[in-house]
Amino acid sequence: MGKNDFLTPKAIANRIKAKGLQKLRWYCQMCQKQCRDENGFKCHCMSESHQRQMQIFGQNPDRIVSGYSEEFERNFLDLMKRSHRFSRVAATVVYNEFINDRHHVHMNSTQWETLTEFL
Ligand SMILES: [Zn+2]
Structure with missing residues (x-):
């Protein structure tokens, strides 16, 4: 990657995404x-x-956390069904799409610490 790649639209978009x-x-x-x-x-x-x-x-912390966990799991699987029905896909790809929705259930509100643990 050359020095000037830093200024390409793609690089800028990536930085904005990282910020998000x-x-x-x-x-x-x-x-x-x-x-x-x-x-x-x-x-x-x-x-x-x-x-x-x-x-x-x-x-009632337990009930609320398990409620968020269920919602997270359901929404995650829904997204997989909708966009990746017939293909193998890395979980991180699905996760990145998942969190693009600004009202998604945040992982730190669920019972899982990490994506790996969730999987
Ligand atoms: Zn608050």
Whole structure:
């Protein structure tokens, strides 16, 4: 790869994509709220609406996590059926498509730590 590849549309798109993935860290599943950065996320965590959501979560964390896990699994398999019905495909490819939907269930809200564990 030459030095100038850095400026190709493809390289730029890849960088934007990589940035988008970083942003996944600042997502609150309980409120379905995406924050811009660490600071925004901290502010969100102190907000009253978030505290209320966390109280709901605290009353029944197991049920909520397993609910998100089921939803994650169902949506993931749906996506595979829809787009990769007749082909073998790497799970990471499906996962990348999956998280393109900004309202997807985030993995850190499920019972699985990693994609490998989920598979
Ligand atoms: Zn929240």
